[in-house]
Amino acid sequence: ETGVTQSPTHLIKTRGQQVTLRCSSQSGHNTVSWYQQALGQGPQFIFQYYREEENGRGNFPPRFSGLQFPNYSSELNVNALELDDSALYLCASSDSGLTTDTQYFGPGTRLTVL
Amino acid sequence: GEDVEQSLFLSVREGDSSVINCTYTDSSSTYLYWYKQEPGAGLQLLTYIFSNMDMKQDQRLTVLLNKKDKHLSLRIADTQTGDSAIYFCAVPNNAGNMLTFGGGTRLMVKP
Numbered sequence: 001e002t003g004v005t006q007s008p009t010h011l012i013k014t015r016g017q018q019v020t021l022r023c024s025s026q027s028g029h030n031t032v033s034w035y036q037q038a039l040g041q042g043p044q045f046i047f048q049y050y051r052e053e054e055n056g057r058g059n060f061p062p063r064f065s066g067l068q069f070p071n072y073s074s075e076l077n078v079n080a081l082e083l084d085d086s087a088l089y090l091c092a093s094s095d096s097g098l099t100t101d102t103q104y105f106g107p108g109t110r111l112t113v114l
Numbered sequence: 115g116e117d118v119e120q121s122l123f124l125s126v127r128e129g130d131s132s133v134i135n136c137t138y139t140d141s142s143s144t145y146l147y148w149y150k151q152e153p154g155a156g157l158q159l160l161t162y163i164f165s166n167m168d169m170k171q172d173q174r175l176t177v178l179l180n181k182k183d184k185h186l187s188l189r190i191a192d193t194q195t196g197d198s199a200i201y202f203c204a205v206p207n208n209a210g211n212m213l214t215f216g217g218g219t220r221l222m223v224k225p
Binding site for chain 2 (some may be wrong): 035042043048092096101106108
């Protein structure tokens with residue numbers, strides 16, 4: 001059984017650019033959630049995808065968008081990058097068919113915006 | 115929305131017990147979670163407790179839940195230097211699709 005993987009590990013962008021982050025869910029999981037973790041803070045929920053549809057969204061602007069593919073992998077896209085977007089972006093997968101719906105996290109992508 | 119609070123920092127000596135506390139505002143959550151984060155890493159699920167339980171023990175870890183006071187705690191017995199990390203409690207919303215995290219408690223274990 002493979003765990004949650006994310007790519008790339010690190011990324012440096014400049015203000016105004018666009019970025020795409022990728023996530024492969026744990027084997028057997030059909031749901032992917034994305035979180036932003038700023039330095040020294042707890043993770044903040046961005047959105048969740050279930051069966052290729054958005055299934056809940058946190059307090060993030062529309063320039064944060066996502067996709068889920070038929071194999072349940074997912075992308076997070078951020079347009080018009082701002083300095084405050086610098087953070088660790090965490091992807092979590094879960095199986096919505098289970099009672100616990102526990103989320104398992106990947107290692108994260110560290111995004112730096114200059 | 116949900117609000118989850120944790121103390122920022124805890125320092126203990128190796129071999130002692132550690133107790134990390136968490137308070138939350140929404141009492142409708144079915145499960146409550148504890149995650150561990152080591153420097154530069156993602157979140158590792160440590161344990162969770164069902165909301166109709168008062169206590170759950172898993173090897174060195176004991177989770178206590180006081181639903182009346184909306185208080186969750188994580189006790190680590192015989193704390194080791196490898197337990198040094200940031201610990202987060204996390205509470206799901208009613209739909210179960212979003213976790214709200216506390217700010218994290220940094221545990222430092224001194225030899």
